[in-house]
Amino acid sequence: MPDLVVGVDGGNSKTDLVLADTEGRLLSWVRGAGTRPHTEGMEATTDRLARLARRALAEAGLPGTTRVAVGAYFLANVDRRAQERLALRQLTQLGVAARTVVRNDTLAVLRAGAPDGWGVAVVSGAGINAAAVHPGGRSARFLSLGDITGDWGGGLAVARAGLGAAVRAGDGRGPATRLRQDLPAHFGLDSVESVALAVSGGDIPVIALHGLAPLVFASAAEGDAVARGIVERLGDEIVAMVTALLRRLRLLRTPTPVVLGGGTLQNDHVLLPEHIRTGLSTEAPLARPLVLDVPPVAGALTEALETAGAPSAARRRLRETVAARKPPEPRVADA
Numbered sequence: 001m002p003d004l005v006v007g008v009d010g011g012n013s014k015t016d017l018v019l020a021d022t023e024g025r026l027l028s029w030v031r032g033a034g035t036r037p038h039t040e041g042m043e044a045t046t047d048r049l050a051r052l053a054r055r056a057l058a059e060a061g062l063p064g065t066t067r068v069a070v071g072a073y074f075l076a077n078v079d080r081r082a083q084e085r086l087a088l089r090q091l092t093q094l095g096v097a098a099r100t101v102v103r104n105d106t107l108a109v110l111r112a113g114a115p116d117g118w119g120v121a122v123v124s125g126a127g128i129n130a131a132a133v134h135p136g137g138r139s140a141r142f143l144s145l146g147d148i149t150g151d152w153g154g155g156l157a158v159a160r161a162g163l164g165a166a167v168r169a170g171d172g173r174g175p176a177t178r179l180r181q182d183l184p185a186h187f188g189l190d191s192v193e194s195v196a197l198a199v200s201g202g203d204i205p206v207i208a209l210h211g212l213a214p215l216v217f218a219s220a221a222e223g224d225a226v227a228r229g230i231v232e233r234l235g236d237e238i239v240a241m242v243t244a245l246l247r248r249l250r251l252l253r254t255p256t257p258v259v260l261g262g263g264t265l266q267n268d269h270v271l272l273p274e275h276i277r278t279g280l281s282t283e284a285p286l287a288r289p290l291v292l293d294v295p296p297v298a299g300a301l302t303e304a305l306e307t308a309g310a311p312s313a314a315r316r317r318l319r320e321t322v323a324a325r326k327p328p329e330p331r332v333a334d335a
Contacts, residue, residue, distance in 0.1 A: 003069035005308050006053055006097060007301030009108045010035030010075040011262070012126035012154070013210055014330060015049070016297040019056040022069070022310040024317030027060040029297075031330045034126065034207075035075045035105075037083070046090040049073065053096050071097030072304035074108035074296070076127065079144045101303060104141065106131040111299030112319075113259030113292045120245050120287070122238050123296070125262035126210045128153030130238075132245035140248045142241070153237045155213035155264045156206075161230045162216035163209065166192040169226070177226035182215050217269045228271065234264065235275035243283045252284055261292040294323040 002021040009016045013034045019027045032052045037045040053071070054064040071091065078087050088102040106129050110121035120132040128151065131141040143149045166183055168174030170193065184191050187204060198204040219227035238260070246252045258280070260266075260273065273291055280287045298319050305315050 003308055004066065005301070005304035005310075006056065006068050006071040007297050007299075007304045008049065008052075008071070008073040008075070009105055009295070009297035009300050010049070010073065011105060011123070011296075012036065012076050012156070013207065013263075015052060016295060016327060017049075017052045017056050018297050018301055018322065019053075019060055019068075020301060020305075020318055022305060022308050022314055024305075024310070024314030024321070026318060026321045026325065027062075028056045029322075029325065029328055030056045030059060031328045033330070036077055037075075037087070038077045042083070042086050042090060045075075046087060046094060049091065050094040050096050068097040070099050070101070070304045070308040072101045072103070072300045072307065074103045074105045074111075074300045074303075076105045076123075076125075076129070078102065078104055079129070079141065099307065101307060103303070104129070104131060105296065106141070107133075108296040108299035108303075109259050109261035109292055111302045112294055112296055113261065113290060113299070114257045119257035119259060120242050121259045121261065122241060122265070123262040124154050124234070124238065124260070124264040126154050126156045126207065127151075128157070128234075128237070128241075128262075130241040130245060132249050132251070134249045134251065135254075138249060140245050153234050154262070155210045158216050158230055158234055158264065159209040159212035161233070162212055162219075162227065163192055163195060165226050165230065167196055175226055178219050178222075178224045179216065179227060182219055183212050186211055186215060213264060214267075217264070217267070217271070220271055221269055231269075231272050232275050235272050235279060238276050239279035239283055242280060242287060242289075246284050246287065253286065255286045255288055256284075258287045258289040259292055260289060261296050266292055266295075294319060295327060298322045 002023045007018045015032045018029045084102045091100050106121045106123045118133045118135045122130040129144050133139045166179040169177045220231045
């Protein structure tokens with residue numbers, strides 16, 4: 001009888017957890033809230049992940065005590081080795097699997113998109129991060145603590161920049177932009193100033209601003225210069241991250257896959273990936289950028305199946321299933 005495995009991609013805004021078996025069959029796919037141990041604490045984060053795993057077992061028609069051979073947890077905001085060890089210890093104590101692996105979520109993108117397991121991965125979802133692995137096994141990453149470590153990017157940063165630019169256009173500090181008209185309706189309000197006041201007063205959670213990012217991208221695609229500048233700023237930041245990682249691992253003279261994943265990159269908008277390719281052609285000509293063609297949880301599942309000793313045919317089968325399957329909607333309680 002095949003063993004069970006769990007693959008988890010925990011982002012800032014949502015967590016995907018897939019239960020599968022070592023023959024490559026997808027048994028259930030559930031989605032929950034994001035992994036934010038830096039604000040909620042590691043104990044609350046791992047407790048939620050354990051509940052999500054039990055929900056996946058229930059949706060597969062299995063008891064909550066069913067043995068899972070391997071759990072591969074790739075989690076946002078787990079950026080340092082000490083955080084990885086803490087998450088591993090707590091998930092192990094919660095009994096999520098007989099063997100548990102914990103990595104940063106950027107490495108799920110790399111595992112999903114780089115066939116040989118090395119290269120550079122960028123995750124630009126609600127937040128942003130990047131990491132790189134050398135063919136010899138060395139790795140490089142960023143401290144990634146937000147503004148205090150110089151970080152900018154992801155959908156939330158794009159949304160905040162768009163909202164700020166729209167307010168500045170109204171009070172005379174900035175150029176005109178259609179974002180003044182495009183953004184407030186997302187929250188059912190009549191002005192961007194009303195949105196800003198609602199966020200400041202706590203009526204709209206800051207994380208909910210992430211929903212404005214697609215509107216900024218759409219405005220950029222339709223020719224709004226202010227919105228386009230915000231999208232290009234994100235592209236410039238990604239080029240800077242990739243180039244820095246390649247330089248640190250001495251890979252600037254080596255053809256290297258650069259896997260681009262996350263919601264602000266894996267979509268139908270072409271401006272951002274084109275701007276990244278243009279920037280890399282100058283700064284790192286041997287970089288080989290590609291936009292990930294499967295959800296990042298596929299990388300976590302690859303790790304889980306390899307750790308469990310599953311054959312390569314099972315890994316291919318499961319990847320194809322994940323690529324073809326529409327991700328589930330989060331439950332109202334988790335949204």
